[in-house]
Amino acid sequence: MSARERLRLGVVFGGQSVEHEVSVVSAMELLDAADPERFEPVPFGVTRDGRWLTPAETRAQLERREALFSKRIEADVPQLLERRDVLEELRHVDVVFPLVHGVNGEDGTLQGMLEMFGIPYAGCGVTASAVGMDKALQKRLFREAGLDVAKHMTLFEHEWQRDGDAVARGIEGALGYPAFVKPSNGGSSVGVSRVRSREDLGAAMRAAFDLDRKVLVEEAVAGREVDCAVLGNDEPQASPVGEVRHAHEFYDYEAKYLDASAQIVAPADLPEATSAAVQRDAVRAFQAIDGAGFARVDFFLRPEGTPVVNEINTLPGFRPVSMFPRLWAVAGIPYRELISRIVDLALERWESRRRKHG
Numbered sequence: 031m032s033a034r035e036r037l038r039l040g041v042v043f044g045g046q047s048v049e050h051e052v053s054v055v056s057a058m059e060l061l062d063a064a065d066p067e068r069f070e071p072v073p074f075g076v077t078r079d080g081r082w083l084t085p086a087e088t089r090a091q092l093e094r095r096e097a098l099f100s101k102r103i104e105a106d107v108p109q110l111l112e113r114r115d116v117l118e119e120l121r122h123v124d125v126v127f128p129l130v131h132g133v134n135g136e137d138g139t140l141q142g143m144l145e146m147f148g149i150p151y152a153g154c155g156v157t158a159s160a161v162g163m164d165k166a167l168q169k170r171l172f173r174e175a176g177l178d179v180a181k182h183m184t185l186f187e188h189e190w191q192r193d194g195d196a197v198a199r200g201i202e203g204a205l206g207y208p209a210f211v212k213p214s215n216g217g218s219s220v221g222v223s224r225v226r227s228r229e230d231l232g233a234a235m236r237a238a239f240d241l242d243r244k245v246l247v248e249e250a251v252a253g254r255e256v257d258c259a260v261l262g263n264d265e266p267q268a269s270p271v272g273e274v275r276h277a278h279e280f281y282d283y284e285a286k287y288l289d290a291s292a293q294i295v296a297p298a299d300l301p302e303a304t305s306a307a308v309q310r311d312a313v314r315a316f317q318a319i320d321g322a323g324f325a326r327v328d329f330f331l332r333p334e335g336t337p338v339v340n341e342i343n344t345l346p347g348f349r350p351v352s353m354f355p356r357l358w359a360v361a362g363i364p365y366r367e368l369i370s371r372i373v374d375l376a377l378e379r380w381e382s383r384r385r386k387h388g
Contacts, residue, residue: 039069039373040123040149042140044076044103047132048220048241051099056348057129058092058101063350063366069373072123074116075103076130082110085119125376126151127369129348136345137163137215150380152372153323154344161319162344165246166214168319175318177311177339180330181205182248184214187239194235198228201247208250211235213242224250251330251338256298258312259326259346259357261371263379266316268309269357273298296356304335311337319344323375326354 043057044050054075061071075088083091083105091103110116126149128140138160144151154162161167166184173179183204190197201209211234212222221241223234238245259269275293298305312327319342326346330338346354350365358368 036068036070037124037373038072038122039064040072040074040120040126041129042074042076042126042135043129044078045130045132045135046076046078046080047130047135049131050078050102052347053129053131053135054092054101054103055099056352059349060127060129060369061092064369065366068370072119074120075105076135077103077105077107080109080134081105081107082113082116083107084113084115120147120149123149125149125373125380127373127376128153128345131345132163133215150376152376154319154321154325155379158319158321159344162321162325162342163215164244165212165341166244168342169246171318172315172339175314177314177318178336179339180248180251182246185245185247187243187245190235190239194232198231201231202228205247205249209247210250211238211245211247213238214244214246215242251332251340253333253338254298254331255340256300256308256329256331256337257326257353257357258308258329259324259354260312260316260321261324261358261375263322263375263382266313266321268312270297270360271300271305271308272296272353272357272360273300274353294351294353294356296353296360300331301335304331304337307335308337311339315339315342322379324354324372326357 041057041061043053045053057073061073064071072085073088074085075083075091083103087105094101107113126144128135128151130136130140134140136159138156141151141156141159145156161171169179169182183201185197207225207227209225210222211225221238223237225231225234235245255274257272257274260266273295275295308329315327316325321344326343328340330340332338346352348355355365355368359365363371
């Protein structure tokens with residue numbers, strides 16, 4: 031394939047969420063690893079206030095030497111609709127690989143924009159992305175699909191502000207302690223707190239409501255933390271199962287990205303029947319939200335080995351050392367090939383959509 035025939039692969043990253051720096055690191059790894067004989071990577075950085083940079087501006091930002099997870103996309107430029115140079119570059123990409131976590135990226139909004147622009151993109155569509163971002167909504171779909179989920183409650187900020195004591199009593203009656211409080215829309219465990227008693231509840235609620243108007247409170251499930259990756263469109267396949275081991279109370283942001291002692295074990299040391307049950311439920315969870323392309327499904331394993339679906343992540347961490355790529359590497363799909371497969375799935379899905387909708 032000649033340089034002229036290569037696919038122009040737009041990689042959009044950064045963005046407005048608390049996972050901005052995580053997104054930048056993932057994008058740098060992907061840009062470096064994408065098959066140069068097949069792809070011409072075209073990077074689009076997005077600042078913390080949602081401003082898009084041209085590929086040339088983005089490359090200049092990436093060339094700054096900074097510590098891992100400290101690099102940000104920063105620029106005082108106009109908003110996207112005022113930047114014809116950015117829109118013109120975007121118009122000439124063949125496919126986009128979104129790596130923007132959180133708001134205006136992972137939540138279906140970026141996917142909707144690309145749909146309207148007529149640009150193929152990797153990963154889940156608008157609906158699946160939106161549901162995959164909302165922990166409360168996805169749990170409803172999981173239960174409807176017959177999947178085991180932790181006992182939980184969904185609460186809104188106005189309910190907490192109106193009568194926090196009544197909310198606390200409701201939590202204690204339905205769930206008890208310990209429990210977890212987390213923003214319904216969020217990622218990388220930012221804003222998540224483990225609550226041991228009512229004395230912890232107020233601070234946990236404030237931390238979650240700082241990030242979202244809706245929070246999820248759920249029982250603490252005792253058990254091992256395992257993950258399974260899913261790849262595919264109409265006939266998704268499950269990866270081997272991996273396990274997360276850490277010394278923290280839960281797998282928070284520090285444990286995920288800053289603590290070198292945290293371990294990803296791939297494949298997990300599990301009985302064959304347990305692994306098969308996790309893989310089966312991972313595919314069912316993916317299908318329950320109408321997933322496409324790829325995702326990672328996180329589980330707890332109860333002591334007897336029963337999998338409990340924690341959440342689905344439609345835009346998982348994408349460094350080679352992250353759980354999603356590592357699980358597929360165990361399955362015999364190295365990082366570079368994984369990128370290509372995901373792009374192929376994006377183009378397959380787009381062609382199917384084009385045939386049906388024009």
